[in-house]
Amino acid sequence: MKFKAAVLLLALELILGLILAGCCHGALQVGFYRGKCGFADVEAMVAGVITAQFLRDPTIVAALLRLQFHDCFVNGCDASILIDGINSEKTVPPNLSVRGYDIIDQAKAAVENACPGVVSCADLIAIATRDAVFLSGGGRYEVETGRRDGLVSIAQNVSILGPKISAPEAIAGFADKGLNATDTVLLLGAHSVGVTHCSLIKDRVYNFQGTGSPDPAMDPFLVNILRSRGILQIDQQLGMDPLTTPIVRNLAGEFDFPTRFGAAMVKMGAIGVLTGTQGEIRRSCRATN
Ligand code: HEM
Ligand SMILES: *[C@@H]1O[C@H](CO)[C@@H](O)[C@H](O)[C@H]1NC(C)=O
Numbered sequence: 001m002k003f004k005a006a007v008l009l010l011a012l013e014l015i016l017g018l019i020l021a022g023c024c025h026g027a028l029q030v031g032f033y034r035g036k037c038g039f040a041d042v043e044a045m046v047a048g049v050i051t052a053q054f055l056r057d058p059t060i061v062a063a064l065l066r067l068q069f070h071d072c073f074v075n076g077c078d079a080s081i082l083i084d085g086i087n088s089e090k091t092v093p094p095n096l097s098v099r100g101y102d103i104i105d106q107a108k109a110a111v112e113n114a115c116p117g118v119v120s121c122a123d124l125i126a127i128a129t130r131d132a133v134f135l136s137g138g139g140r141y142e143v144e145t146g147r148r149d150g151l152v153s154i155a156q157n158v159s160i161l162g163p164k165i166s167a168p169e170a171i172a173g174f175a176d177k178g179l180n181a182t183d184t185v186l187l188l189g190a191h192s193v194g195v196t197h198c199s200l201i202k203d204r205v206y207n208f209q210g211t212g213s214p215d216p217a218m219d220p221f222l223v224n225i226l227r228s229r230g231i232l233q234i235d236q237q238l239g240m241d242p243l244t245t246p247i248v249r250n251l252a253g254e255f256d257f258p259t260r261f262g263a264a265m266v267k268m269g270a271i272g273v274l275t276g277t278q279g280e281i282r283r284s285c286r287a288t289n
């Protein structure tokens with residue numbers, strides 16, 4: 001009898017443990033929203049919004065890439081950059097030209113209409129960016145979801161790397177976020193799709209489909225980097241610094257830039273995420289509930 005009770009207790013503890021583990025330390029996963037929004041397909045809904053936006057303005061890919069970078073590097077990928085307010089992250093000078101807030105608002109409106117309070121703003125940034133990258137010819141990667149939205153957005157917390165840092169400084173800054181030197185080079189490849197303010201431009205800006213190289217297998221971004229004709233000073237540094245030149249050369253040689261870039265985006269998208277019962281699902285991406 002005593003033994004039976006003990007076994008029962010053990011089983012109960014096991015089940016409770018599993019429930020608790022599932023509840024509070026959820027991990028990101030591909031297709032987190034499957035079956036969570038009635039019969040609606042969350043990622044397809046977002047893709048609809050992004051496709052319409054992209055047809056109107058293809059530069060949204062640059063906007064969204066930079067938005068995701070700035071979100072993930074400050075307090076983790078928790079949509080803290082979207083919060084409005086007199087002292088929120090987006091009010092800081094390096095926000096300069098961060099754009100795309102309205103695009104996320106539109107994606108949010110679509111998913112809230114189908115299933116209120118289910119889809120996080122942090123996930124919308126990741127899904128929307130993936131879609132824009134795909135639409136601009138940058139390849140398609142499976143995006144992980146299950147992020148929750150952060151409750152804190154403070155200007156003083158923003159420390160985004162400057163455009164004139166050295167390659168070792170960039171690598172150290174990315175290492176702080178769990179990204180290695182190869183990830184750093186790959187992610188800076190996003191600058192090949194961007195537009196920058198004239199004062200910062202080092203060379204012309206390519207897009208993913210650009211053909212700056214006689215060899216179609218070689219990515220124009222990497223070729224330019226190797227010729228030290230990167231867009232920003234830091235991009236040039238990657239092609240000149242003994243720490244990164246071999247990495248750039250290797251990547252340019254292999255070569256499957258879109259796939260490698262996608263994998264690096266997934267890795268960046270996992271920085272400091274909130275999951276399970278942490279944070280919240282915001283009703284409006286611009287304010288905490
Ligand atoms: C060492 C790291 C980085 C530095 C120092 C840096 C710096 C900059 C600067 C100074 C600009 C120009 C902003 C302006 O013209 O107002 C810019 C633009 C941009 N950055 Fe970065 N960046 C870094 C990493 C990244 C990463 C990791 C991504 C994305 C994966 C990214 C995506 C972009 C994009 C797409 C633009 C163009 C934005 C637009 O057209 O609206 N950057 N970056
Ligand atoms: C970005 O920061 C500047 C001040 O540094 C501010 O005037 C501007 O409104 C901010 N942009 C956004 C979208 O909050």
Ligand SMILES: *[C@@H]1O[C@H](CO)[C@@H](O)[C@H](O)[C@H]1NC(C)=O
Pocket residue numbers: 074075154156157
């Ligand atoms: C952000 O700011 C708050 C309040 O000033 C602070 O408690 C928190 O540690 C900061 N987080 C980071 C990542 O800097």
Ligand SMILES: *[C@@H]1O[C@H](CO)[C@@H](O)[C@H](O)[C@H]1NC(C)=O
Pocket residue numbers: 180181182183267
């Ligand atoms: C960097 O990380 C990627 C993916 O996590 C891994 O495949 C690669 O081997 C790492 N590279 C280095 C130089 O550590």
